[in-house]
Amino acid sequence: MARILGVTAPEREYVIHMAAHLLDTLAPADLAEGGDTPGGFVVVTNAPLAPLYGERLAARLGAALIVVPEGEAHKTLETVARVYDGLIAAKADRHTTLIALGGGVVGDMAGFAAASYMRGIRFVQAPTSLLAMVDSSVGGKVGVDLPQGKNLVGAFYPPHRVVIDPAVLATLPDREWRCGMAEILKHGLIAAPDLFARIEADPAAFTRFTNADLAEALVARAVQVKIDVVEADPYEHGVRAHLNLGHTFGHAIERVTAYAVPHGEAVGLGLIAAAHLSAALGLCAPALVERVRAAVGGVGLPTHFAGHRPADVVAAMATDKKFAAGSSRFVVMHDVGHVAIARDVPTEAVEAAVAALAL
Numbered sequence: 001m002a003r004i005l006g007v008t009a010p011e012r013e014y015v016i017h018m019a020a021h022l023l024d025t026l027a028p029a030d031l032a033e034g035g036d037t038p039g040g041f042v043v044v045t046n047a048p049l050a051p052l053y054g055e056r057l058a059a060r061l062g063a064a065l066i067v068v069p070e071g072e073a074h075k076t077l078e079t080v081a082r083v084y085d086g087l088i089a090a091k092a093d094r095h096t097t098l099i100a101l102g103g104g105v106v107g108d109m110a111g112f113a114a115a116s117y118m119r120g121i122r123f124v125q126a127p128t129s130l131l132a133m134v135d136s137s138v139g140g141k142v143g144v145d146l147p148q149g150k151n152l153v154g155a156f157y158p159p160h161r162v163v164i165d166p167a168v169l170a171t172l173p174d175r176e177w178r179c180g181m182a183e184i185l186k187h188g189l190i191a192a193p194d195l196f197a198r199i200e201a202d203p204a205a206f207t208r209f210t211n212a213d214l215a216e217a218l219v220a221r222a223v224q225v226k227i228d229v230v231e232a233d234p235y236e237h238g239v240r241a242h243l244n245l246g247h248t249f250g251h252a253i254e255r256v257t258a259y260a261v262p263h264g265e266a267v268g269l270g271l272i273a274a275a276h277l278s279a280a281l282g283l284c285a286p287a288l289v290e291r292v293r294a295a296v297g298g299v300g301l302p303t304h305f306a307g308h309r310p311a312d313v314v315a316a317m318a319t320d321k322k323f324a325a326g327s328s329r330f331v332v333m334h335d336v337g338h339v340a341i342a343r344d345v346p347t348e349a350v351e352a353a354v355a356a357l358a359l
């Protein structure tokens with residue numbers, strides 16, 4: 001079943017087009033906006049995805065293909081410069097459409113190239129990871145890392161279109177699927193009790209990709225949460241901060257483990273810690289902690305984190321740019337689908353929430 005979801009951003013309105021095997025049928029006319037005839041296309045993807053999907057898509061669209069190295073370590077200005085070189089070589093001009101085909105790393109990096117090349121060219125997100133489909137491809141944040149920290153350079157540059165082919169999730173490694181599930185559980189906890197309940201009822205069905213229809217329904221519901229939040233607060237002055245649920249804990253866990261714990265697994269742990277904190281502050285029923293832990297563990301994500309002093313984990317939060325800006329600000333839960341920002345949270349309560357992950 002094909003679905004079209006609309007997104008209103010301050011810069012433009014765009015659609016998210018979802019359908020299984022969409023990438024096998026995508027034609028230039030599908031990427032035109034309101035009667036506008038696009039110029040040429042350039043597909044940016046990474047080395048493993050090029051033979052899987054990139055070469056075929058580029059051939060179908062008559063597009064140049066720019067292949068970048070795989071991995072977060074290459075979400076850099078150096079890789080952006082390689083994309084500029086490829087755009088110049090392809091004679092890309094202001095009418096060219098850049099298609100970012102890949103996970104969040106390719107989407108963020110290539111999006112930044114699209115935002116800056118000739119002061120901005122048409123940009124299509126073709127997310128291929130579960131995380132990118134429900135999170136990074138929507139909302140307009142693009143950018144790269146610096147040696148000094150993640151996502152330190154970037155822009156708000158919404159795509160002109162998002163094309164989601166849930167069938168490509170068949171080749172996504174299971175561990176990456178589960179990392180995407182952490183963000184989907186987060187979206188459920190923020191604003192979609194129906195989504196959370198659906199996963200909670202049969203978490204084993206969500207431990208890996210099984211079929212494109214189920215994946216499409218899951219992505220469609222989860223991405224709607226992101227759409228609603230970014231439409232309400234495109235530049236993160238208010239409710240967009242809710243998307244950081246579990247992330248202050250999660251980023252600290254990533255840092256103290258020198259990124260040995262991948263982001264999605266750290267977010268899963270962070271959701272449990274956020275539930276602990278919320279219960280300890282008397283903001284939610286203690287039973288919510290168990291519900292969150294059961295859902296995180298049920299989809300196959302780790303629920304246990306030990307071997308690091310809670311004080312060290314809390315110290316690692318101080319270098320979080322969003323945390324530092326907000327003076328001990330945490331996204332807390334009142335219930336499934338109801339979150340809020342708590343300020344000036346006592347350090348002891350935060351440490352206790354981290355310590356509870358080791359029990």
Ligand SMILES: NC(=O)c1ccc[n+]([C@@H]2O[C@H](COP(=O)([O-])OP(=O)(O)OC[C@H]3O[C@@H](n4cnc5c(N)ncnc54)[C@H](O)[C@@H]3O)[C@@H](O)[C@H]2O)c1
Nearest residue numbers: 103104105106128129131132135136141168169171172176
């Ligand atoms: N812009 C935003 O709002 C936003 C939001 C959340 C995360 N992010 C960023 O997203 C990045 C993480 O994204 P990610 O989790 O997608 O990581 P990723 O882009 O590194 O992809 C994960 C891995 O899966 C592979 N892969 C992706 N799709 C595949 C497929 N269909 N088949 C086989 N392999 C596939 C990739 O090659 C990579 O090895 C981070 O850099 C993060 O900062 C951005």
Ligand SMILES: [Zn+2]
Nearest residue numbers: 183247263267
């Ligand atoms: Zn995240």
